[in-house]
Amino acid sequence: MTAAATAPPLWTADEAVRATGGRAAGRWRAGGVSIDSRSLRPGDLFVALRGPRFDGHAFVAEALAAGAAAAVVDHAPAGVDTARLLVVTDTDAALWALGRFARSRATGVRVVGVTGSVGKTGTKEMLALACARLGPTHATQGNLNNHWGVPLTLARMPADTRFAVIEMGMNHAGEIGPLSRLARPDVAVITAIAPAHIEALGSESAIAAAKAEIFEGLAPGGTAVLPRDSRHFRRLRAAARAAGAGRTVGFGAHIEADARLLDVALDPGDARVFMIADDATLSYRLGADGRHWAINSLAVVAVVKALGADPARVLAAFAAVAAPRGRGQRRVVARAGGSVTLIDESYNANPAAVDAAVATLALTRPGPGGRRVAVLGDMLELGDAAPMLHAGLAAPLERHGIDLVFTAGPLMAHLQAALPAGRRGGHAASAAALAPVVTAALRPGDVIMVKGSLGSRMAVVVQAILAPADADGADDETAA
Numbered sequence: 001m002t003a004a005a006t007a008p009p010l011w012t013a014d015e016a017v018r019a020t021g022g023r024a025a026g027r028w029r030a031g032g033v034s035i036d037s038r039s040l041r042p043g044d045l046f047v048a049l050r051g052p053r054f055d056g057h058a059f060v061a062e063a064l065a066a067g068a069a070a071a072v073v074d075h076a077p078a079g080v081d082t083a084r085l086l087v088v089t090d091t092d093a094a095l096w097a098l099g100r101f102a103r104s105r106a107t108g109v110r111v112v113g114v115t116g117s118v119g120k121t122g123t124k125e126m127l128a129l130a131c132a133r134l135g136p137t138h139a140t141q142g143n144l145n146n147h148w149g150v151p152l153t154l155a156r157m158p159a160d161t162r163f164a165v166i167e168m169g170m171n172h173a174g175e176i177g178p179l180s181r182l183a184r185p186d187v188a189v190i191t192a193i194a195p196a197h198i199e200a201l202g203s204e205s206a207i208a209a210a211k212a213e214i215f216e217g218l219a220p221g222g223t224a225v226l227p228r229d230s231r232h233f234r235r236l237r238a239a240a241r242a243a244g245a246g247r248t249v250g251f252g253a254h255i256e257a258d259a260r261l262l263d264v265a266l267d268p269g270d271a272r273v274f275m276i277a278d279d280a281t282l283s284y285r286l287g288a289d290g291r292h293w294a295i296n297s298l299a300v301v302a303v304v305k306a307l308g309a310d311p312a313r314v315l316a317a318f319a320a321v322a323a324p325r326g327r328g329q330r331r332v333v334a335r336a337g338g339s340v341t342l343i344d345e346s347y348n349a350n351p352a353a354v355d356a357a358v359a360t361l362a363l364t365r366p367g368p369g370g371r372r373v374a375v376l377g378d379m380l381e382l383g384d385a386a387p388m389l390h391a392g393l394a395a396p397l398e399r400h401g402i403d404l405v406f407t408a409g410p411l412m413a414h415l416q417a418a419l420p421a422g423r424r425g426g427h428a429a430s431a432a433a434l435a436p437v438v439t440a441a442l443r444p445g446d447v448i449m450v451k452g453s454l455g456s457r458m459a460v461v462v463q464a465i466l467a468p469a470d471a472d473g474a475d476d477e478t479a480a
Contacts, residue, residue: 126317127303154166190225340446
């Protein structure tokens with residue numbers, strides 16, 4: 001028999017009943033948990049969630065036919081095998097109950113919670129690689145960081161997990177607190193505070209307060225790892241201490257940072273980082289370029305120390321770091337007469353993230369006859385300050401010497417107007433309308449960076465540049 005065949009189940013019917021208080025007629029065993037019938041794997045426990053535009057109960061029969069071990073429902077849909085159902089009062093509450101139970105039964109686990117306006121997903125990936133060098137590690141998949149994603153991630157956690165890395169996101173105040181109280185992190189990381197979601201929160205100070213909710217679930221005496229370069233550092237440190245943190249650790253280039261960047265050598269596709277952690281100097285290769293990646297790797301070193309491990313044990317893991325699709329992934333794309341280098345930053349954007357992406361673009365040397373080209377879509381959820389913040393991007397683009405700038409969307413029109421005529425590549429009302437303009441303007445040797453908020457759909461431009469190369473669709477998991 002294979003190891004997979006002999007491994008204990010993630011959930012038995014009896015355990016799921018104890019966790020949720022539901023009723024189960026059968027004696028099924030599940031090897032995973034799913035909230036999406038489209039990505040479900042045979043043997044999963046399917047949770048039929050109800051959302052504003054869908055009802056997972058409509059997919060229960062499909063999920064069971066696809067091999068789900070059982071389904072969590074609030075009523076028995078017609079025509080399904082009731083022996084493969086766990087009937088509960090509320091499926092959303094049941095998912096949280098599964099996550100809570102899984103967190104409690106993993107008695108030897110050390111949990112790291114990660115949030116921040118920018119950099120949280122990349123930092124989570126680096127943490128997962130580093131912790132895997134220390135023991136069995138479980139981490140958030142993709143961007144499952146919301147009120148469904150966090151309990152789902154915990155519900156999927158095996159009981160023998162040693163380290164768990166849980167990403168927590170938000171759009172409004174009051175969202176991270178419940179997630180943190182569910183995950184109960186031993187170490188809480190805030191990567192950065194920037195004007196993302198400022199439309200809903202009103203100010204950067206309010207954003208800092210919302211991110212500081214991660215301390216609500218911090219274990220007594222736990223460690224808070226905070227961005228020392230941020231002007232909100234002292235406020236975050238005070239919030240962590242008030243919540244019972246035993247230690248606060250600052251990371252960054254600031255002279256008072258506990259995990260401090262001394263130097264970084266950036267090359268396309270990787271970086272060499274030289275840092276000091278308390279009194280020890282460390283150097284390592286990082287498999288992603290960009291100063292922001294180097295800064296966030298310092299947070300990973302700080303977390304490893306907070307977990308009681310020697311950072312030297314995990315340094316080799318940094319070489320395996322790779323920028324995910326939409327978050328800095330690089331592709332060389334063949335074109336007539338040569339090739340262009342594409343930096344795909346299309347997943348999301350805010351002013352701080354665009355500034356970092358532009359800095360990375362500036363460090364990338366074009367080929368013979370090539371240019372540095374930025375293609376930018378609207379940054380959303382910035383409120384009344386949006387026109388000013390978009391126009392303000394002209395300064396970093398000028399400072400970093402970007403040769404040509406294309407823009408899409410009504411907000412980016414303010415940037416296009418603020419640019420000197422020689423840098424204006426073109427503007428369109430939407431990403432779809434801009435895509436053919438960009439592809440027609442590219443020439444061999446160009447380095448092109450595409451970035452915008454997810455709602456601005458800049459992935460359309462990425463796909464147009466990649467065509468006819470493989471341009472797979474997004475793989476994010478959603479409930480259905």
